[in-house]
Amino acid sequence: MLDIKLLRDDIDRIKIELEKRGYSLDVKKFKLLDSDRKLLQVKVEDFQSQRKKLSEEFGKLKSSGDDTTNLKVRIDEINNDLKKASNELDKILESLNIFLLDIPNIPHSTCPEGVDETDNIVIKKYGSVNSERKEDHLSITNEIDTDMATKIAGPRFAVLKGDMAKLQRALISLMLDIAIKNGYQEYYVPFMANKDSLTGVGQLPKFEEDLFKTTDGLYLIPTAEVPLTNIFRGTTINHNDLPIKVTAHTPCFRSEAGSYGRDTKGLIRQHQFEKIELMQVCHPNQSMDDLEGLLNNAKEILDLLELPYQVIELCSGDLGFSSCKTYDIEVWMPGQNKYREISSCSNFSDFQARRSNIKFKDENNKKMLAHTINGSGLALGRTLIALIENNYDSDKKLISIPKALQKYFDKDYINI
RNA sequence: GGAGAGUUGGCUGAGUGGUCGAAAGCGCCUCCCUGCUAAGGAGGUAACUGGGUAACUGGUUCGAGGGUUCGAAUCCCUCACUCUCCGCCA
Numbered sequence: 001m002l003d004i005k006l007l008r009d010d011i012d013r014i015k016i017e018l019e020k021r022g023y024s025l026d027v028k029k030f031k032l033l034d035s036d037r038k039l040l041q042v043k044v045e046d047f048q049s050q051r052k053k054l055s056e057e058f059g060k061l062k063s064s065g066d067d068t069t070n071l072k073v074r075i076d077e078i079n080n081d082l083k084k085a086s087n088e089l090d091k092i093l094e095s096l097n098i099f100l101l102d103i104p105n106i107p108h109s110t111c112p113e114g115v116d117e118t119d120n121i122v123i124k125k126y127g128s129v130n131s132e133r134k135e136d137h138l139s140i141t142n143e144i145d146t147d148m149a150t151k152i153a154g155p156r157f158a159v160l161k162g163d164m165a166k167l168q169r170a171l172i173s174l175m176l177d178i179a180i181k182n183g184y185q186e187y188y189v190p191f192m193a194n195k196d197s198l199t200g201v202g203q204l205p206k207f208e209e210d211l212f213k214t215t216d217g218l219y220l221i222p223t224a225e226v227p228l229t230n231i232f233r234g235t236t237i238n239h240n241d242l243p244i245k246v247t248a249h250t251p252c253f254r255s256e257a258g259s260y261g262r263d264t265k266g267l268i269r270q271h272q273f274e275k276i277e278l279m280q281v282c283h284p285n286q287s288m289d290d291l292e293g294l295l296n297n298a299k300e301i302l303d304l305l306e307l308p309y310q311v312i313e314l315c316s317g318d319l320g321f322s323s324c325k326t327y328d329i330e331v332w333m334p335g336q337n338k339y340r341e342i343s344s345c346s347n348f349s350d351f352q353a354r355r356s357n358i359k360f361k362d363e364n365n366k367k368m369l370a371h372t373i374n375g376s377g378l379a380l381g382r383t384l385i386a387l388i389e390n391n392y393d394s395d396k397k398l399i400s401i402p403k404a405l406q407k408y409f410d411k412d413y414i415n416i
Numbered sequence: 417g418g419a420g421a422g423u424u425g426g427c428u429g430a431g432u433g434g435u436c437g438a439a440a441g442c443g444c445c446u447c448c449c450u451g452c453u454a455a456g457g458a459g460g461u462a463a464c465u466g467g468g469u470a471a472c473u474g475g476u477u478c479g480a481g482g483g484u485u486c487g488a489a490u491c492c493c494u495c496a497c498u499c500u501c502c503g504c505c506a
Contacts, residue, residue: 041466045475052475055487059434068486075486367463 001100001355008034017106020113020316025103033096040089047082051075101205105351107316108288108325114315120328121315126299127308129332130390136335137388138266140399141416144384146266155264156256156271158381163414167387167401168274168380170408172249175276175301175377182297184247184278189227191250192218197230200356202322202348209257212271220253224277225374232281233356236367242360243282243290247377250275267381268340274380280373281358284350287371288325291347295327298343298377304404307386308332310339324349327375331382334389342382345375392416 006014007030015025054075061068107113112121138144143164149157160168180186198204198219203211203226212220221227228246237244252275263269278297282290295311302309314326323346330339350369353359360370391400399414406412 038466041475045466048476049474051486056434058486062486063434072486079486 001351002103002106003350003354004034004096004100014106018104020107020111021104021319022115022317023104026099030099033092033099037089037092037096040085040092044082044085044089047078047085051078051082054078098205101199101355104319104321105202105324105349107319108347108349110288111319111325112313112315113317115317116315117318119315120318121313123311123313123327125308125310126302127306127332129308130334133334133390133392133394134337135389135392135394136266137385139335140388140392141414144267153271156269158267158270160384164384167409167414168384170405171380171383171387172274172276173408174304174405176247176249178301178304179247179276179278179297179377182245182300184245184297187228187231187246187248189224189231189248189250191221191227191253193221193226193230194218197226197233200233201226201229201352202355206321210255212253212255221250222254223252223376224248224250224275225279228277228279228374229352229356229358229372232358232370232372235358237281237358237360237370239283239360239362242370243280243286245278245280247276247278250277266335267385270381276377276380278345278375278377281360282371282373283360284368284371287347287349287373290371291325291327291345291373294373294375295329295345298329298345298375301378301383302329302331302342304402305383305387306402306404307383307390309342320344320346322346322348322351324351329378331386332390333382333386335385340382341379342386343376343378345373347371347373 002014011025011027011030015027018025054071058068058071058075061071112119114120138146141164143161145159145161146155146157148159152159176186192214195204195217198211203222211222214220227250228248231246232244251272253272254270256269256271259269267273278294280290280294299309299311309329309331312328312330314323314328319326326344326346328341329343329345331342332338333340349371352372353369358370358372359367362368387402388399391402392398393400397416399416401409401412401414403412
């Protein structure tokens with residue numbers, strides 16, 4: 001959520017900023033809503049003030065045994081007017097809130113301008129692509145079974161067997177250990193979250209169709225960002241403790257509404273996938289530097305896994321709803337002959353903090369909104385694909401396991 | 417699942433219809449005294465928010481929401497959460 005004061009004081013600039021990410025701010029509507037709000041609020045508070053005074057008087061009359069009927073008539077009138085006005089005010093406030101919740105974050109000044117993903121900028125490529133290898137993970141191993149998953153659950157699920165299941169488990173351990181080494185505290189969190197938590201990170205109310213909702217009103221988390229960020233909802237942190245770094249391994253559940261027909265084969269796009277999430281609460285002055293640090297934490301995993309990848313910076317038009325700046329890490333996938341997203345590292349500035357009421361006390365003991373940043377470190381399913389496809393030697397019929405992972409996997413290759 | 421107790425300011429905790437945004441204590445801040453330290457004394461100290469260039473001034477908030485009443489921290493209803501005991505389980 002944006003600061004309503006920004007809209008009041010500087011709406012023309014905000015409109016231009018939001019234009020960059022393809023959001024058209026209805027300036028007229030806001031001005032109308034807010035001026036109505038102002039009028040009504042002053043009116044309501046005036047009525048309240050009058051009632052307060054008269055009620056006090058009423059009490060005095062009553063206790064001295066005087067007649068109160070005249071006064072009661074006046075109070076009743078005021079109460080009537082008050083009720084009308086405050087009902088109107090409630091409606092305006094509700095509309096205003098809906099209006100605000102719908103507005104995405106403002107792109108950061110360093111965010112490159114652009115319309116869609118074709119305008120994203122490749123920052124740097126790492127490692128070298130082996131063009132010999134182009135086989136798809138599903139054709140390499142039969143230990144990833146989507147047919148079985150379809151029987152058990154439906155499309156867009158997968159069953160991992162034997163070495164594949166173990167490989168994923170090894171990756172989880174490696175990634176968590178690296179995160180801990182980098183100063184993140186490990187958490188185990190609920191895989192379901194309530195409405196407030198999802199509204200706090202910006203997932204609701206706008207993107208409900210992307211989520212799975214349970215019969216009693218909870219949602220399956222689409223990312224550990226939800227529980228991790230909400231650890232801090234409604235709390236105030238001492239500035240000395242910033243940044244706070246947390247991590248968790250969780251499954252993620254996404255309905256993938258609107259992606260019918262896209263990436264239907266294999267592990268690429270699933271209703272359920274595993275992910276290690278890195279999340280930080282930062283000082284506003286530090287959050288951009290901290291984002292670079294978080295990006296490095298994610299890159300470190302890919303370096304350790306010896307996988308070729310590139311870092312891209314999303315242009316303003318491709319930015320997620322809550323983000324003001326995002327780097328994507330894309331890993332080389334031989335089966336698709338292209339780079340695919342394996343981590344997305346974003347700075348949300350105070351956007352989530354305002355929705356979630358995450359504050360910190362600064363040097364002068366003043367409470368201010370903190371900044372939140374997060375990114376994957378990494379998405380497990382896609383890491384698995386990259387590892388299988390990049391490391392598969394079709395002559396020797398084996399998948400080699402990178403050195404850093406061997407102590408977690410116990411073997412240095414998988415026989416096919 | 418059954419029974420009971422609770423939820424008040426930074427903290428502890430009083431408050432059963434108006435004089436209560438709220439006693440007292442702790443903590444914190446300012447000042448005084450004291451040649452260190454310890455102790456003592458005086459005063460101050462909730463958050464959010466509206467209007468106003470400002471001085472200033474208004475409103476809301478005692479777990480959440482609704483109700484009764486001229487008036488609610490206080491009475492009634494619903495819900496959430498916490499704790500204790502019993503039962504059941506991983």
